[in-house]
Amino acid sequence: MEDTIEKVIDWMPVSAIPSKDSKSYKALGGALEGCYQFALAEDIDEIGDNIIHEKIGYTGRGNDVISRTGSVRAPKGNHGVRHFVDQNGIDREEIRVRYLITNSSVELENYIHQKTTELASHKFRFAWKEASGGIDGTVTYILSQIQDLTHSSQITEIVQKARQIGMDKYISELNDDTL
Numbered sequence: 001m002e003d004t005i006e007k008v009i010d011w012m013p014v015s016a017i018p019s020k021d022s023k024s025y026k027a028l029g030g031a032l033e034g035c036y037q038f039a040l041a042e043d044i045d046e047i048g049d050n051i052i053h054e055k056i057g058y059t060g061r062g063n064d065v066i067s068r069t070g071s072v073r074a075p076k077g078n079h080g081v082r083h084f085v086d087q088n089g090i091d092r093e094e095i096r097v098r099y100l101i102t103n104s105s106v107e108l109e110n111y112i113h114q115k116t117t118e119l120a121s122h123k124f125r126f127a128w129k130e131a132s133g134g135i136d137g138t139v140t141y142i143l144s145q146i147q148d149l150t151h152s153s154q155i156t157e158i159v160q161k162a163r164q165i166g167m168d169k170y171i172s173e174l175n176d177d178t179l
Contacts, residue, residue, distance in 0.1 A: 001104075001111040002051060005034075009099040011044050014092050017073045018066060031064040034101040035109050038072070038081050038128075041094050051100060052112055054120030057081070057128040061109040065099050072097070076148070083144035084131035 009028055018024035036059070039047055043055040058081050062068030071077030072085070072095070085092055102108050113125035120127070130140040149155055 004102045004104045005100045007101040011096040011098045014095045020067045032101045034065045035061045036065045052115045058126045058131045061105040080131040083140045
């Protein structure tokens with residue numbers, strides 16, 4: 001599967017991700033299909049050229065990978081990696097991204113996820129599972145969104161509703177366990 005990678009755009013700081021249609025974006029190739037990977041700057045030497053490594057924080061895909069990752073650079077971007085980084089107090093200057101350009105991005109992403117799950121000690125598709133757009137990333141996303149609220153009354157309302165939802169789920173779980 002690795003032989004389907006046509007080009008690798010090497011690790012760069014998140015702050016260097018170009019905006020769509022900028023000169024830098026066009027210089028990198030513009031709208032390119034492929035996979036993208038995020039990692040901590042301190043792990044790049046250990047990761048090396050490997051596309052499968054347990055210290056790769058996140059692997060995703062897109063039909064325009066550069067634009068897809070731009071929301072990690074943006075202070076209010078809506079990508080799971082951005083939420084993960086913010087919620088874990090990671091300085092964005094310490095995050096790197098690279099691009100694996102291919103016309104088989106779905107297959108390449110699935111391959112990377114499968115192999116990483118098999119080989120990594122954390123047994124997940126990528127190290128930062130809380131950056132996922134799925135269930136694992138939900139708490140990270142919610143907490144990130146709450147940070148953007150402007151009034152304590154909004155947060156209090158959410159806490160009250162979340163408490164009720166939690167109580168209802170707890171009762172439901174108790175009932176399920178007794179059946």
